[in-house]
Amino acid sequence: MNDDLVRRLVEASELHGDFELSSGRRSSVYFDKFLFLTEPPLLRELASEVAKLLPPGTDHLAAPEGAATLLVAAVSLETDLRVAVVRKEPKAYGTRSQVEGHAPAGAVMVLIEDVSTTGRQVRRAAEVLQTAGVTVARIVLAIDRGGADHLRSAGYDVEAVAVLRPTG
Amino acid sequence: MNDDLVRRLVEASELHGDFELSSGRRSSVYFDKFLFLTEPPLLRELASEVAKLLPPGTDHLAAPEGAATLLVAAVSLETDLRVAVVRKEPKAYGTRSQVEGHAPAGAVMVLIEDVSTTGRQVRRAAEVLQTAGVTVARIVLAIDRGGADHLRSAGYDVEAVAVLRPTG
Numbered sequence: 001m002n003d004d005l006v007r008r009l010v011e012a013s014e015l016h017g018d019f020e021l022s023s024g025r026r027s028s029v030y031f032d033k034f035l036f037l038t039e040p041p042l043l044r045e046l047a048s049e050v051a052k053l054l055p056p057g058t059d060h061l062a063a064p065e066g067a068a069t070l071l072v073a074a075v076s077l078e079t080d081l082r083v084a085v086v087r088k089e090p091k092a093y094g095t096r097s098q099v100e101g102h103a104p105a106g107a108v109m110v111l112i113e114d115v116s117t118t119g120r121q122v123r124r125a126a127e128v129l130q131t132a133g134v135t136v137a138r139i140v141l142a143i144d145r146g147g148a149d150h151l152r153s154a155g156y157d158v159e160a161v162a163v164l165r166p167t168g
Numbered sequence: 169m170n171d172d173l174v175r176r177l178v179e180a181s182e183l184h185g186d187f188e189l190s191s192g193r194r195s196s197v198y199f200d201k202f203l204f205l206t207e208p209p210l211l212r213e214l215a216s217e218v219a220k221l222l223p224p225g226t227d228h229l230a231a232p233e234g235a236a237t238l239l240v241a242a243v244s245l246e247t248d249l250r251v252a253v254v255r256k257e258p259k260a261y262g263t264r265s266q267v268e269g270h271a272p273a274g275a276v277m278v279l280i281e282d283v284s285t286t287g288r289q290v291r292r293a294a295e296v297l298q299t300a301g302v303t304v305a306r307i308v309l310a311i312d313r314g315g316a317d318h319l320r321s322a323g324y325d326v327e328a329v330a331v332l333r334p335t336g
Contacts, residue, residue, distance in 0.1 A: 020261045030262050038251035038269030040244045066233070067268070070251070073241035076208045083206035083238070093188045094198055100235070101206030 005045055006162040012036040023118050031143060033114040037070040046142055047074035050112060053140045053159040060102060060109045062086060064125040068114045071142060075112060086125040098128055105133030112140050116147025123154055173213055174330040180204040191286050199311060201282040205238040214310055215242035218280060221308045221327040228270060228277045230254060232293040236282045243280060254293040266296055273301030280308050284315025291322055
C-alpha cells in the first residue's frame, strides 16, 4: 500500500458528521469518493496504482455505473484496455442493455470499484458480467471499507489500493 | 471539425435498427456513445478535441451523471481541471448532494456532454449548476445531434466536436 497516496485520498475525501450509508447503516465518517475522483492528480495516481493490481491476462476493464466510471476511464487511458460499464438496471431506451461498452463473451475482465463497504453493489455488477459470459478475474477496490471480506467469501479474488475499515 | 475523428466516432458507435430515444421519439439510427467512450484511443483523442473548445478562464469542468463522466474524466486528466458531476436527483444517502465533486460558488465551468439530441438533459444539469452559484461559461458536446439549437435558444454558448443531425 502506498501510504502517502492513502493519506492524500483520506485528506481529500474524509467527511465527519452523521451520515446514512447506502446500506441504511449510520456512520460518523463518510468517504466522499467524488472528492478524490474529480481531482486530476489524485485520479491519475490512483489509476496508476489500480493498473498495477491487474492480473496478467486481463483484457478488459469494467465498473459499476456511477462514480467508478471516472476511475475506470483513467485506468483505461493508463492501460489502453477497453471498458464495460454495468448498469444497476437495463437501460430503458436505445439498446436496452445492462452492460454498456465492450464486454464480449469470453473476455477476462477486472471489475473496478471506488469504495466498497458491504460489497453488495460490486457483487451484483460481477454477477451481471458473469451472466453475460465474461470471466471476472479479479475485483480491484480503490478503498476497501470492509467490502472485500464479503466479496472474498463469495469466491472473488479481491485487491485494494487502500484498506480503511470502519471503526465503529 | 476533425473529419477523420468524426468518421471513427461514427464507425465505432453508429447502430442501425429501430430505436426508442430517451425523448420517446423513434429513430433508425442510434449512437451508442458508450462504444466510443470505452475505447481508449478514441476517448483520448476526443478529450483532446474537447479541451481545445474550452474558453479562456475555464477553471472547472462538469458533466451530467452517466456516460459523460467517462469523457469528463479524460478531459480532466488532459487539462488538470477539477470536475463536478451533476446528478439527475440529489443523492439518497451520504452527502445528499445533487452536485458531486468540485463546484465552488463563483467557479467558471464548462459543462461537457457526450451526445445531445434534444438538449433537455444537459440544460437541466446547467440549471442545477447555476442554482449552486456556478457560471456555465460554455457547453461542449462531443456529438451534436440537434441539442445545440435548443441550448443556444436558452442562451448558452455551445460548441461541438462533431455535428451529426438526425436525417429523418
